[in-house]
Amino acid sequence: xxxxxxxxxxxxxxxxxxxxxxxxxxxxxxxxxxxxxxxxxxxxxxxxxxxxxxxxxxxxxxxxxxxxxxxxxxxxxxxxxxxxxxxxxxxxxxxxxxxxxxxxxxxxxxxxxxxxxxxxxxxxxxxxxxxxxxxxxxxxxxxxxxxxxxxxxxxxxxxxxxxxxxxxxxxxxxxxxxxxxxxxxxxxxxxxxxxxxxxxxxxxxxxxxxxxxxxxxxxxxxxxxxxxxxxxxxxxxxxxxxxxxxxxxxxxxxxxxxxxxxxxxxxxxxxxxxxxxxxxxxxxxxxxxxxxxxxxxxxxxxxx
Amino acid sequence: xxxxxxxxxxxxxxxxxxxxxxxxxxxxxxxxxxxxxxxxxxxxxxxxxxxxxxxxxxxxxxxxxxxxxxxxxxxxxxxxxxxxxxxxxxxxxxxxxxxxxxxxxxxxxxxxxxxxxxxxxxxxxxxxxxxxxxxxxxxxxxxxxxxxxxxxxxxxxxxxxxxxxxxxxxxxxxxxxxxxxxxxxxxxxxxxxxxxxxxxxxxxxxxxxxxxxxxxxxxxxxxxxxxxxxxxxxxxxxxxxxxxxxxxxxxxxxxxxxxxxxxxxxxxxxxxxxxxxxxxxxxxxxxxxxxxxxxxxxxxxxxxxxxxxxxxxxxxxxxxxxxxxxxxxxxxxxxxxxxxxxxxxxxxxxxxxxxxxxxxx
Amino acid sequence: xxxxxxxxxxxxxxxxxxxxxxxxxxxxxxxxxxxxxxxxxxxxxxxxxxxxxxxxxxxxxxxxxxxxxxxxxxxxxxxxxxxxxxxxxxxxxxxxxxxxxxxxxxxxxxxxxxxxxxxxxxxxxxxxxxxx
Numbered sequence: 001x002x003x004x005x006x007x008x009x010x011x012x013x014x015x016x017x018x019x020x021x022x023x024x025x026x027x028x029x030x031x032x033x034x035x036x037x038x039x040x041x042x043x044x045x046x047x048x049x050x051x052x053x054x055x056x057x058x059x060x061x062x063x064x065x066x067x068x069x070x071x072x073x074x075x076x077x078x079x080x081x082x083x084x085x086x087x088x089x090x091x092x093x094x095x096x097x098x099x100x101x102x103x104x105x106x107x108x109x110x111x112x113x114x115x116x117x118x119x120x121x122x123x124x125x126x127x128x129x130x131x132x133x134x135x136x137x138x139x140x141x142x143x144x145x146x147x148x149x150x151x152x153x154x155x156x157x158x159x160x161x162x163x164x165x166x167x168x169x170x171x172x173x174x175x176x177x178x179x180x181x182x183x184x185x186x187x188x189x190x191x192x193x194x195x196x197x198x199x200x201x202x203x204x205x206x207x208x209x210x211x212x213x214x215x216x217x218x219x220x221x222x223x224x225x226x227x228x229x230x231x232x233x234x235x236x237x238x239x240x241x242x243x244x245x246x247x248x249x250x251x252x253x254x255x256x257x258x259x260x261x262x263x264x265x266x267x268x269x270x271x272x273x274x275x276x277x278x279x280x281x282x283x284x285x286x287x288x289x290x291x292x293x294x295x296x297x298x299x300x301x302x303x304x
Numbered sequence: 305x306x307x308x309x310x311x312x313x314x315x316x317x318x319x320x321x322x323x324x325x326x327x328x329x330x331x332x333x334x335x336x337x338x339x340x341x342x343x344x345x346x347x348x349x350x351x352x353x354x355x356x357x358x359x360x361x362x363x364x365x366x367x368x369x370x371x372x373x374x375x376x377x378x379x380x381x382x383x384x385x386x387x388x389x390x391x392x393x394x395x396x397x398x399x400x401x402x403x404x405x406x407x408x409x410x411x412x413x414x415x416x417x418x419x420x421x422x423x424x425x426x427x428x429x430x431x432x433x434x435x436x437x438x439x440x441x442x443x444x445x446x447x448x449x450x451x452x453x454x455x456x457x458x459x460x461x462x463x464x465x466x467x468x469x470x471x472x473x474x475x476x477x478x479x480x481x482x483x484x485x486x487x488x489x490x491x492x493x494x495x496x497x498x499x500x501x502x503x504x505x506x507x508x509x510x511x512x513x514x515x516x517x518x519x520x521x522x523x524x525x526x527x528x529x530x531x532x533x534x535x536x537x538x539x540x541x542x543x544x545x546x547x548x549x550x551x552x553x554x555x556x557x558x559x560x561x562x563x564x565x566x567x568x569x570x571x572x573x574x575x576x577x578x579x580x581x582x583x584x585x586x587x588x589x590x591x592x593x594x595x596x597x598x599x600x601x602x603x604x605x606x607x608x609x610x611x612x613x614x615x616x617x618x619x620x621x622x623x624x625x626x627x628x629x630x631x632x633x634x635x636x637x638x639x640x641x642x643x644x645x646x647x648x649x650x651x652x653x654x655x656x657x658x659x660x661x662x663x664x665x
Numbered sequence: 666x667x668x669x670x671x672x673x674x675x676x677x678x679x680x681x682x683x684x685x686x687x688x689x690x691x692x693x694x695x696x697x698x699x700x701x702x703x704x705x706x707x708x709x710x711x712x713x714x715x716x717x718x719x720x721x722x723x724x725x726x727x728x729x730x731x732x733x734x735x736x737x738x739x740x741x742x743x744x745x746x747x748x749x750x751x752x753x754x755x756x757x758x759x760x761x762x763x764x765x766x767x768x769x770x771x772x773x774x775x776x777x778x779x780x781x782x783x784x785x786x787x788x789x790x791x792x793x794x795x796x797x
Contacts, residue, residue, distance in 0.1 A: 037672045038428035041680045126309060130331075130646070192422055193493050201317040201420045201650045269668045271493040272422025274647040275331065358717035361742040429671065432681055446696040446756075452742040460747055461694070483674075486667045587748065588711065 015087035023224025055217035075218035081111035082225035120207025131206020149180035317650030320660035381597035394458035409604035458583025502652035516606020528602035697757035712745035
């Protein structure tokens, strides 16, 4: 991949220019599906975009000093990080990529969560601090499972390149890894049952409490792009390799939407767990998947 | 790290303005302080300027959810002063309205509890079920919230078609038994938020004098419909559900069982509805003599007490005193939240079904 | 698994909410806006006596009486309708309409009392009501 194609991928497809509408589309699918499961009409198709425009037009109270600067900075960084993550997705096979881009994707997926933690603390709101500490505790817990799953998949295919992973065949270990990733996604995307970070009935909007206007709009956009990147990662892992690039692209989108729908159904069917229950759940998960992973590796060895 | 967390007066978990100041150690609540009075409207004082017809419409506005309870209590108190006995049909219609109100209040509470544990689907389902009850209420009374059914000496509107209402009740009970109750009692994530949370022991409950479902969930078998029957409750056959664990789940179970009991009472009342007049006395010629009336009614949240004093030769009362269940139950929240997780406090404070428009009236 | 069945039923059942200007139909006995027929009104003023929210005001003099209604204050309790012996007051069986200007729905009727009659008992008052 040379610099021009990298820049094009970052800025045009599937980077920022594509990622923003995709983010709104995914947010809309999530909201509409949630409404359909709750006997409601749900928002019109353009609603996430309207929300964005409306928030962009709102006045932001002046914030001075380093704290104010940091509060402005975090959402921009979050958008940049998640747009970069979307840009790395191999939507169309053989379109580029470099060895080890999976590692970069993982770190870019992790960054928004860190920016959220930082934003909550720099907003100096009580609710922001509580939400940030919850997010920190939660991300430490779910990332064990998440990273373990990714490393397991990558190790089983002997590659850290997304392109190679997308082209390779599935194995039991890989499906185990996808399952583990799916379990972590609600926590990553602040969905039920792990929506402790922004549990509005407990701590208002958590780290976002002090945000308004275009800063909040950027956070929403970053959140939508996280949706695209995270579901796209799952779609990459489960999509069977296809020769036709258009077919492959369409399949990628369909699979991503299917993952969104699965997550929405899980969110609609559950209540919010408390932070200690969530942490306990993820550490138990980590244990279970570790046992399963090690035993499947051992079984494969025995077969060989 | 010790936080002082203000919950309210404006908070997504509270339906009405009041303030719970929580002293927290990390995410564990150590103590709580309660502030009320953000919503004071001076209704008791206003009642002293209203005649016996207007006062019923006024007291209806004390509470948006248990409005019928308040009109029922004030009518009973004024009837006691004027020594009027409503006809039996009116008493049965009063029971029907009171039970429909209990139904919709409990279903609403279940929905709010679902919302507070982040279970939005439960919230939507409960409100969809509640909408059926609201339709029954609207069919009977002509309004969804303030029914204007009670008057001194009887009720304002007759129930013309009990069969249709019986059919609606059957539909409703099917929905409750088939969807709401099983979902709530089998959802692991919902149960993990309710079990063992906000425990109020029986001794504490007795010493604090809590009333209504809060008391019944702590093992105190008290119910005014049984202990001091009013309207036509003497002729109804029903159980008083009592739980002994005293946690949020017990309050949930008590309310769920009360919903089923209410359906059974409604069915009895509608099928036994006696014929006859729906009110006694001509309002245009009625005079309220000097005296004091006292009335107790089991509202959905617990015991409501009205004490009405009428002066000599006036058409307005000289004092109306109201004691609402939330005023009695709210101090118990302090004992329930001690040692609880911060995430559970919204649910714990909601588990007594607080109504601040009643309390602050 | 109950919850999944519930979600499936919800999904198949379609939405039960409606968009904003639509309203569910009201029942036949719904208590809506108060309507007044000056032709039938006898000018007794009981409605104002019964009105708790002071939504109905009744001013009377020797030559005329004025019945005024403010829906903004009305609580739609229906006491005035129950108490009107001449049945001059009725309620619409529909939820009150939306209105955007203050006092847009206010009504006031002034009815001239008949001149002091030669007979002891006057006939029903000839209504010359006009909306203000």
